[in-house]
Amino acid sequence: MHIGILTGGGDCPGLNAVIRAVTLALINEAGATVTGIERGFLGLCRPAMRPLRVPDVEGILSLGGTILGTHNRCDPFHYFGANGGDVSAQAVATLQREGIDGLVVIGGDGTMVIAEGFARLGVPVVGVPKTIDNDLMHTDRSFGFDSAVAVVAESLDRLATTAKSHGRVMIAETMGRYAGWIALEGGMAGGADVILLPELPFSVEAVAEVCRLREAREGDTLICIAEGAHALNQEQVVRARLADSPEPVRLGGVGQWLAQALQPLVGSEVRSTQLGHVQRGGSPTPFDRVLATRFGYHAAQLVRQGQFNRMVVLQGDVCTSVPLASVAGRSRQVPLDHPLLAAAKGLGLSLGQPAV
Numbered sequence: 001m002h003i004g005i006l007t008g009g010g011d012c013p014g015l016n017a018v019i020r021a022v023t024l025a026l027i028n029e030a031g032a033t034v035t036g037i038e039r040g041f042l043g044l045c046r047p048a049m050r051p052l053r054v055p056d057v058e059g060i061l062s063l064g065g066t067i068l069g070t071h072n073r074c075d076p077f078h079y080f081g082a083n084g085g086d087v088s089a090q091a092v093a094t095l096q097r098e099g100i101d102g103l104v105v106i107g108g109d110g111t112m113v114i115a116e117g118f119a120r121l122g123v124p125v126v127g128v129p130k131t132i133d134n135d136l137m138h139t140d141r142s143f144g145f146d147s148a149v150a151v152v153a154e155s156l157d158r159l160a161t162t163a164k165s166h167g168r169v170m171i172a173e174t175m176g177r178y179a180g181w182i183a184l185e186g187g188m189a190g191g192a193d194v195i196l197l198p199e200l201p202f203s204v205e206a207v208a209e210v211c212r213l214r215e216a217r218e219g220d221t222l223i224c225i226a227e228g229a230h231a232l233n234q235e236q237v238v239r240a241r242l243a244d245s246p247e248p249v250r251l252g253g254v255g256q257w258l259a260q261a262l263q264p265l266v267g268s269e270v271r272s273t274q275l276g277h278v279q280r281g282g283s284p285t286p287f288d289r290v291l292a293t294r295f296g297y298h299a300a301q302l303v304r305q306g307q308f309n310r311m312v313v314l315q316g317d318v319c320t321s322v323p324l325a326s327v328a329g330r331s332r333q334v335p336l337d338h339p340l341l342a343a344a345k346g347l348g349l350s351l352g353q354p355a356v
C-alpha cells in the first residue's frame with residue numbers, strides 16, 4: 001500500500017502531529033509506503049513530493065506549521081498556473097505514475113471540496129479536519145482550535161493588566177472567519193467583559209453603555225470581538241462616525257472599526273489590538289497534540305479498512321467518520337442555544353445586545 005499525505009489551506013497548530021500519526025501508524029500497522037506531497041494540491045499540479053519514513057516524522061509532534069508546506073489558493077479543478085483551468089486529470093495521472101493508491105488530505109472545508117472532487121474521479125481519499133476556527137460540520141472539535149483559544153486567553157490576560165493600569169477600553173479582535181467559536185471560548189477563558197460574535201449582531205450603543213457603567217465603577221473594559229462580527233446598524237454608524245472619510249468599513253479590522261465608533265461615546269481612551277496570525281502560529285497545546293494524534297491514527301485505520309471518501313470527526317469523545325460530501329464546502333456557526341452563551345449572560349457579561 002502506498003499512501004500520499006498533503007496539508008491544504010491555511011496552516012494550523014497540530015498539522016505535524018497528524019502527519020506523524022498517519023505516517024507511523026501506516027508504517028507500523030500496515031507496512032505501507034508513505035509519501036508527503038508538498039504545498040498542498042500544488043504538489044500534485046507541479047509535482048513535488050518526498051518519502052515520509054519513521055525518521056522523517058521524529059521530533060515534529062510539537063512543531064507548529066506543516067513540514068510539508070501548504071498553499072491556500074491551489075485548486076487543481078480551477079488551477080491558476082500558466083496552463084490554468086481544470087488540471088485534475090494530470091494530478092490523478094501524477095498519483096498513478098508515482099504508484100500512490102490513496103490520499104490522506106488534512107484541511108478545512110475548502111480543502112474537503114477539492115478532496116471530494118478527487119474522490120469523484122476515483123481517487124480513494126480520507127479527510128482530516130483542520131482549522132483554528134472550529135467551524136467544520138459534524139465534528140465537535142478541529143485540532144488547532146484549542147491552541148488558538150490559548151493564545152486569545154493569554155493575550156486577554158496581558159491586555160487586562162494594561163487596560164486596568166490606564167482605565168481604558170481595550171478591544172481584542174480574534175480570527176474565526178464567519179464563526180464566533182474562538183472569540184467565545186477565548187473571551188470566556190480570558191475574562192472578557194464583552195464578547196461580540198458574528199452570530200449575534202451587536203449594538204454599538206449597548207457596548208458603549210457597558211463601558212460607561214464600568215467607567216463609573218472601576219474604569220476598564222475588556223472586549224473580545226470576532227473578526228466576522230458586525231454591528232446591527234454598522235453602515236449607519238460608519239456613515240455617522242466617518243462622515244468625512246471616503247473609506248467605508250473595517251479599516252484595519254472590525255476591532256479598529258469598533259474602537260472608532262466607541263470612542264466618542266465613552267469617557268475613557270479606547271485601544272484595539274488585532275491578534276491576527278499569532279493565533280495560528282507556534283506549538284500546539286497538549287490537547288491539540290492528542291486530538292491531532294487521534295485523528296491521524298483514525299485516518300490510518302480508515303485507510304487500512306478501505307473506508308475511503310470519509311472525513312474523520314470527533315463526536316462527544318468518540319473518533320468516528322462521516323462522508324466527505326457531507327462536510328465539503330459547509331461550515332457551522334455557534335448555535336444561539338449554546339450553553340456558553342447562556343453562561344456568559346448568566347455571569348452578567350455583555351454580548352452587545354440592546355436592552356429590550
Ligand code: F6P
Nearest residue numbers: 010072131132133175176177280
Ligand atoms: O480559517 C483560518 C483563518 O485563520 C481564519 O480565521 C482567517 O480569517 C483566515 O484563515 C486568514 O487567512 P489568511 O492566512 O489567508 O490571511
